[in-house]
Amino acid sequence: MTLLRADNVVLSYGKRPVVHGVSLDVVPGGVGLIGESGSGKTTLARAFLGLLTPTSGSIWYGTHPLKNADMKAFRRDVQPVFQAESLDPRMRVGASIAEALKKPAQERVAELMKQVGLSPDLVIRRPHELSGGQRQRVVIARALAVGPKLLILDEPTSALDVTVQARILDLLAGLDTERLLITHNLSVVGRLCRTSHVLFAGRVVESGPTDTLLERPSHPYTRALRDAVPVLGGEPPAAGRSAPPAETGCPFRSRCPLAVQECEQPPPPREVEGRTVACHRAEEVLTGPAGR
Amino acid sequence: MIEVRDLEVRYGTRTVAKVPELDVAAGECVAIVGESGSGKSTTLMSLLGLLENAQVTGQITVCGVDVRNASPRELRAIRGARAALVMQSPQSALSPTTRLGSLMRAALKLHGRAATRAVMAAAVEAVMLDPAILRSYPHEVSGGQAQRFAIALAVALGAEVILADEPTSALDVTVQAEVVALLRRLRAERGLGLLLVSHDLALVSTIADRVLVMKEGDVVESGPAARVLSAPGHAYTRELLEATP
Amino acid sequence: MSVQTAPLRRTLPRVPDRFAAFGAVLIVLITLACLLAPWIAPYPDNEPRPLEGLLPPSSAHWFGTDMVGRDVFTQVLYGGRTSLAIAVVVLAASALAGVTLGMIAGYRGGWLRDVIMRVTDVFLAFPALLLAVSLAAVLGAGVTTVIVAIAVTWWPWYARLAASVAASVSTRPYVDAARCLGVSTPKIILRHVLPNSLTPVLVQVSMDAGGVILIAAALSYLGLGVLEPTAEWGLMVEQGQTLFTTNWWVVTFPGLAIMVTAFAFNMLGEGLRNALDPRRTVR
Numbered sequence: 001m002t003l004l005r006a007d008n009v010v011l012s013y014g015k016r017p018v019v020h021g022v023s024l025d026v027v028p029g030g031v032g033l034i035g036e037s038g039s040g041k042t043t044l045a046r047a048f049l050g051l052l053t054p055t056s057g058s059i060w061y062g063t064h065p066l067k068n069a070d071m072k073a074f075r076r077d078v079q080p081v082f083q084a085e086s087l088d089p090r091m092r093v094g095a096s097i098a099e100a101l102k103k104p105a106q107e108r109v110a111e112l113m114k115q116v117g118l119s120p121d122l123v124i125r126r127p128h129e130l131s132g133g134q135r136q137r138v139v140i141a142r143a144l145a146v147g148p149k150l151l152i153l154d155e156p157t158s159a160l161d162v163t164v165q166a167r168i169l170d171l172l173a174g175l176d177t178e179r180l181l182i183t184h185n186l187s188v189v190g191r192l193c194r195t196s197h198v199l200f201a202g203r204v205v206e207s208g209p210t211d212t213l214l215e216r217p218s219h220p221y222t223r224a225l226r227d228a229v230p231v232l233g234g235e236p237p238a239a240g241r242s243a244p245p246a247e248t249g250c251p252f253r254s255r256c257p258l259a260v261q262e263c264e265q266p267p268p269p270r271e272v273e274g275r276t277v278a279c280h281r282a283e284e285v286l287t288g289p290a291g292r
Numbered sequence: 293m294i295e296v297r298d299l300e301v302r303y304g305t306r307t308v309a310k311v312p313e314l315d316v317a318a319g320e321c322v323a324i325v326g327e328s329g330s331g332k333s334t335t336l337m338s339l340l341g342l343l344e345n346a347q348v349t350g351q352i353t354v355c356g357v358d359v360r361n362a363s364p365r366e367l368r369a370i371r372g373a374r375a376a377l378v379m380q381s382p383q384s385a386l387s388p389t390t391r392l393g394s395l396m397r398a399a400l401k402l403h404g405r406a407a408t409r410a411v412m413a414a415a416v417e418a419v420m421l422d423p424a425i426l427r428s429y430p431h432e433v434s435g436g437q438a439q440r441f442a443i444a445l446a447v448a449l450g451a452e453v454i455l456a457d458e459p460t461s462a463l464d465v466t467v468q469a470e471v472v473a474l475l476r477r478l479r480a481e482r483g484l485g486l487l488l489v490s491h492d493l494a495l496v497s498t499i500a501d502r503v504l505v506m507k508e509g510d511v512v513e514s515g516p517a518a519r520v521l522s523a524p525g526h527a528y529t530r531e532l533l534e535a536t537p
Numbered sequence: 538m539s540v541q542t543a544p545l546r547r548t549l550p551r552v553p554d555r556f557a558a559f560g561a562v563l564i565v566l567i568t569l570a571c572l573l574a575p576w577i578a579p580y581p582d583n584e585p586r587p588l589e590g591l592l593p594p595s596s597a598h599w600f601g602t603d604m605v606g607r608d609v610f611t612q613v614l615y616g617g618r619t620s621l622a623i624a625v626v627v628l629a630a631s632a633l634a635g636v637t638l639g640m641i642a643g644y645r646g647g648w649l650r651d652v653i654m655r656v657t658d659v660f661l662a663f664p665a666l667l668l669a670v671s672l673a674a675v676l677g678a679g680v681t682t683v684i685v686a687i688a689v690t691w692w693p694w695y696a697r698l699a700a701s702v703a704a705s706v707s708t709r710p711y712v713d714a715a716r717c718l719g720v721s722t723p724k725i726i727l728r729h730v731l732p733n734s735l736t737p738v739l740v741q742v743s744m745d746a747g748g749v750i751l752i753a754a755a756l757s758y759l760g761l762g763v764l765e766p767t768a769e770w771g772l773m774v775e776q777g778q779t780l781f782t783t784n785w786w787v788v789t790f791p792g793l794a795i796m797v798t799a800f801a802f803n804m805l806g807e808g809l810r811n812a813l814d815p816r817r818t819v820r
Contacts, residue, residue: 036464037435049717075719086710090732096711099728100718132328139714146718161327161491162535184464187537228469230494232536233522236476237469237498242436 002026003150003178004048004078008057011043011202018043019202021057026150029194030179032210034186034225040202045154045182049080079143081153081172084135084160087127093138094123100145112141116171133164140171150178153192158185186214186229198222200252201245208275218272218282220256250279258284293318293453293485294339294375299350301331301338308346309334309509316453319483321475323500323517325490325532330506332489333457339487340371340455355452373403376446378456383438386430392441393426396448403449415448416441419474436467440474447478453485461492472499493536497521505529557808563801567794571617578611583766591784601786603777609786613794616768619680620795623769624749626684628742631692636738638692639699640726643734644707650700657693665690665752666759673761683753683762691749698741702734709733744806747799754795770795 004026011019019040024031026048035041046052047059050066058065061074080086087096097109110120116137127135136156143151156172157165169191172179181192189196189210196210198221206219217223227238245251250267253259258281269278273286296314300307309331316322324332338348341359352359355374357366371377379385386395393412400407413423419440425433433441439459446454454475460468476499478484490496496503497517504514505526513526524530570577579599586606594601600609642653669686676682706712707730715725754771756762763769770791777788 036466046713049713051713051716072719075717078717080714080717082710082714086714088711088715088729088733091728099715099720142714142718162493163327163531166535186465190537224466228465230468230472230492230498232494232497232533233518234494234498237465237472237495239469239473240466242467242470 003062004180005060006044006048006057007060009044009047009054009059010056011040011047011052012055013043017055017202019047022199022202022204023057024197024204024207026178026180027195028178030181030192032189032193032196033180033182033199034184034189034196035182035199036184036225038201039199041182041184041199042154044199045080045152045180048152048180049078050074076146077149079146079148079151081140081143081151081156083155083158084127084132084139086139087135087142089127092124092126093130093135096127096138097123097142097145100142108145112145113138115144116141117167131164132160133168136160136164136168137171140168140175144175144177148177150180151175153179153181153183155183155185156181157188158183186226190214198225203251203278204269205252205279206275206277208277212273212275216273216286218275218277218286219252219279220258220281220285221252223285224255252279258288293320293355294487295351295353296339297351299335299338299348299352301334301343302347302349303345307509309338309506311335311350311504311506311511313514314504316485316487318452318485319479320502321479321486321488321500322502322504323488323490323496324504324506325493325496326506327491327532329508331509332506335506336377336455336457336487336489340375340377341367342371342377369403372399372446373449374452376449376451376454378439378442378446378454378459380458381435381438381462382442383430383433383435386438388430390429391426392428392430392433396426396445399445399449405449411448415444418447419444420470434467435463436470439463439467439471443471443474443478447482447484451484453487455487455489457489458491459488460495461490468495475499493521493532505532554808554812556804557812560801560804560806560808563797564805567617567798567801568621571614571621574611574614574618578608578614580608580611582611582615583607583768584611591780591787593784594786600790601784603773603787604780609773609790612768612773613770613790616770616773616791617794617798619763619767619769620750620753620771620798623680623683623687623753624746627687627691627749627753628746630684630688632695632738632742634688635692635695635697636699636731636735639696640703640731640734642696643700643703643705644722644726644730646704646707650704653696654700657696660690660693663690666756666761669756669759669761678761678764680763680767683756686756686761687749687752691745695738695741699734699738702737703730706730706733740806740810742806743802743809746802746806750795750798 002025006022006024008021008023009019010017010021022044033041033044043052047054061069087093094109097112101108109123113120118134118137122130153172157168160168169188173192179192181189183189193210196213197204197207198213198219200221206213206222213222214226217226224240230237241255243254246254249264253263262280267278267280269276272282279285294314294316296311299311301309324335326332337343339352339354339359348360355370357370396412397407412426416423416425421437421440421444425437425441430438460471463471475486479486488500500517502515503517503520504511505520505528507528513520513524513529520529521533524533584607589602589606590604592598592602598608598610600613602608638653642650665686668690669682672682672686712725712729715729753762754774757769757771758775763772773791774788780787
């Protein structure tokens with residue numbers, strides 16, 4: 001039994017759907033949700049946090065759909081870690097951390113700050129008096145205050161300098177909570193998540209063990225994503241075709257170098273070599289040029 | 293294209309950037325890398341005389357113009373034309389009520405160039421954009437399109453060198469790859485010089501010829517990109533490289 | 538872990554905005570003068586001396602005297618108490634009502650926002666003067682009528698402003714974070730949304746003070762507002778206007794008082810807007 005699960009979730013802003021029927025389980029070992037802007041990843045994260053109600057389908061919290069669940073228990077179990085800008089600019093960071101505590105105890109705040117590697121002397125500072133990395137640690141401490149079982153991490157390091165990023169990832173990897181990580185950054189997923197789902201235009205196009213997906217992608221989008229990431233001392237990143245997602249059939253066919261007539265029919269998700277992929281031509285992607 | 297000697301930028305008594313030597317030749321890409329607060333963006337802005345309330349000393353020559361002692365007219369002639377600035381999010385710099393085409397026409401006329409439909413269409417096609425984009429407003433185009441349009445504008449105005457401040461860090465990786473490919477092509481085809489400010493060492497390693505590593509206002513290491521990024525001589529460069537995934 | 542030096546730069550005290558400071562000093566001086574009127578006014582309040590009517594400004598009567606021989610300087614000081622009190626009460630009441638409803642509308646959104654906004658539309662449709670006329674018919678003219686009439690047409694502006702600011706603050710990640718922590722709606726509004734929305738409302742309130750004084754003066758001028766023997770700047774202008782060509786001082790000094798005060802509040806507002814603008818970073 002997983003703590004949190006999406007079952008055929010559709011999410012819309014007004015009449016325009018941005019997430020088209022996503023199902024996924026938040027399993028132990030860290031789950032990554034990889035997508036670029038417009039993929040619907042942040043919208044999906046908000047639904048997982050109970051901040052948005054699905055148009056159809058539902059988010060399950062244990063054995064109950066979220067809308068019938070004990071929200072008090074849910075808020076204790078599931079906490080978000082947003083970017084460092086998610087601190088109230090006018091509040092002292094100690095007060096931000098203590099906000100969730102029933103009886104704001106100074107010792108508990110100090111304990112949480114030490115847990116995330118901050119000096120408790122910083123409680124009286126305001127966010128703008130801290131560095132980006134320190135702010136992100138405060139955000140993590142605030143989330144940990146209620147003793148959550150699952151952290152939903154939404155781009156937790158993308159605004160930070162690389163050296164700071166590495167330290168925050170170490171901190172996150174060392175916490176004994178489950179993780180759902182929403183990001184566009186493939187290297188971060190590798191650090192924190194055993195399982196990953198690749199989101200394109202509001203649909204999961206490929207899911208499976210993170211290593212498998214990044215080493216041998218079977219969806220052309222996963223492959224394009226991986227090949228676009230610059231590698232130290234490597235070849236220049238490969239540029240694909242850019243076009244808006246197709247309205248019908250496979251959404252990626254407008255950019256796909258392998259698109260054929262068959263792709264005008266929506267590809268059903270199927271099992272291919274240890275992962276689930278929604279592509280008619282997954283075999284060709286796997287056997288094609290291995291990339292770089 | 294760009295020649296800098298003993299540049300120092302100060303706010304009051306605080307030195308925020310100190311660059312002893314920085315040269316960009318035609319067709320060359322030089323990158324300044326560093327983390328926030330390293331002074332890399334300040335250095336870039338100082339080269340076009342775009343810093344306010346700062347004391348800038350040293351010798352800055354951009355396209356043959358002595359930037360520090362140039363008249364406002366001379367500065368305007370290089371800024372935006374021969375030396376173009378490309379920023380992180382060009383959309384915020386574009387007037388929201390002006391179509392991209394009108395903007396390009398105005399810019400071309402301002403710099404005394406022909407602004408015919410054919411010239412403008414050729415300019416956007418050179419960056420692989422559909423000429424239909426000239427009829428769009430800035431908010432109707434994506435971040436990647438806006439960035440490519442900014443580069444098209446620079447090229448149409450006859451830019452010889454582009455000064456780019458984190459030009460792709462607000463973009464998705466797939467779009468970043470397109471913009472980088474475009475910059476590389478312009479460099480090869482037109483001998484465009486490129487001064488790139490970035491925090492992304494992996495990206496820099498795939499495009500730059502030479503690298504300056506800055507930390508807290510100082511250049512801690514500089515040299516050919518291949519050497520600096522594979523056999524760094526400074527502990528800070530090593531730290532940056534280790535943190536780069 | 539050491540604190541970086543870059544963020545500290547922004548915590549240095551800001552150079553106080555000269556405009557705001559000048560406006561504030563002027564307002565404090567005017568307010569003090571009016572409050573201390575019983576001690577600093579050269580003559581008692583509302584003391585007619587019919588034999589000394591319409592004397593031009595002199596060392597005995599700095600601003601001259603009016604038709605019934607009251608010292609104009611004294612009357613301007615006492616009149617300021619009424620005018621300023623009206624402004625303070627109107628603005629406090631409108632801001633309280635407007636911000637409360639605006640916060641709820643902006644944070645909750647949806648139908649509740651629609652309902653509150655429609656209500657503000659209805660109130661905005663009332664012309665203040667017309668409302669004052671009808672109120673005066675019911676309540677009779679007087680300070681209360683002026684205050685009620687202006688406040689009723691004033692608060693919807695604050696409700697709209699507060700609602701739009703609150704709506705934008707409500708989408709900030711720290712509000713989402715608080716919701717995810719299970720913080721109750723009233724607490725979220727009081728702790729996060731209100732403090733982060735207050736700046737533009739405060740700026741607007743200080744800019745509006747001058748406007749309220751002018752409208753109150755206009756109502757008194759029309760005979761719908763403050764009545765004799767209460768001194769009020771608008772009333773004094775009304776009484777003095779027919780004498781302008783012959784005895785200019787009767788109308789000029791209360792008129793100047795209105796102008797200077799309105800100007801001072803506008804400067805304060807303009808200065809506050811600059812000083813509190815988060816986009817204006819000091820390097």
